[in-house]
Amino acid sequence: MTATLSSASESLLGVYRRPPAEFVSGSGVELVDAEGKRYLDFVAGIAVNALGYGDPGLDRAFRDAMEGSLIHVSNLYRSQAGERLAEQLTEKSFADRVFFCNSGAEANEGAFKMARRWGRAQGGSPKHEIISLRGGFHGRLFGTLAATDRPQYRAPFRPLAGGISIVERDLDDLRTALNPDTVAAVIVEPVQGEGGVRVLDPAFMRGLRALTQERNVLLILDEIQCGYGRTGQLWAYEQSGIAPDILTIAKPMAGGLPMGAVLATADAAGAMQPGDHGTTFGGGPFVSSVALHVLDRVSDPAMLAHVRTRGAELQSALSDLQASSQKIRAVRGTGLIWGIDVAESAADIVARSLDLGLLICSAGEYTLRLIPPLVLSAADLQRGVGLLRKAIG
């Protein structure tokens, strides 16, 4: 028997404020709640459900994985699917090495350890500092919280992990901060998601790449939210024509199963030795089999072209909305990740949208965020923007 939401919520640790609706099924870009009410989903499980709900290919991948592989063997033993996935990821990216884990924050923690290990191997005084940017969000574990620029998330847990600091999104400030003797890495989201959906200027990204190379500092790109096709390219870094030393990914990797990964060049990964890092579940046969299917789908040029087309339509629809509403201050985004600065509490508009049958989320107190499944159709896009117009009022 399914527990009622009220009894469940009393047993759960109260770190989320959830609306009462409980989603029980879904199809395409729609979710259905226990009362049978339908919702157009522009949240996608926070940028996880790239292929939407009930996707026949993904369903088949799950069934094949159930029938054709073990669920788990641990990283003490080989997994053919994990090895194949790592090969595919290196073939499709800048990377030479892949480490699998189970979430975005865990991927970033792995990247920080890799950077510190690399920094130590450079000789001299150990290069150990990690620098993140104003507005950055990299997770909520101890190391990643210190790199996450959300004062209200940080304050209750001080002192935070040391050797991690936040610098303005400004090349002059970074020039001052990037001491080649002490700094191991800079971590950046090419499109800052939780911090308000800010697409970092390609010229800034190229400047940062040049600066990190000049100072012998690793560049870690966090594409946990903006990567894997969401910008209309497989990797968000392609938009600025640069490549990182380390890349972290997670959310959409395994069709809703928890999975993350650290991708790295041979140089950045070169200092990591057996025993330096580990995780029980990462890259197991079941999750990797499903992830092989998802990677195939999101890297398909037709899927990427589809995202670019929908992205252009969404941009135009949101510009029209902005032109006709006093309540919209700014619209920012690319592909299928968009932020809308609004004149009233974003949480209130999110709640009104839910009542109207549209799921959206916020990215800060006054910013709405749209991160729909990548398979969004033109008709659903227009329907969603229509509902959003009503919710904004």
Ligand SMILES: Cc1ncc(COP(=O)(O)O)c(C=O)c1O
């Ligand atoms: C850019 C970015 N990095 C890291 C994370 C943390 O990922 P997770 O919640 O899987 O730990 C998130 C989650 O929203 C994210 O958007």
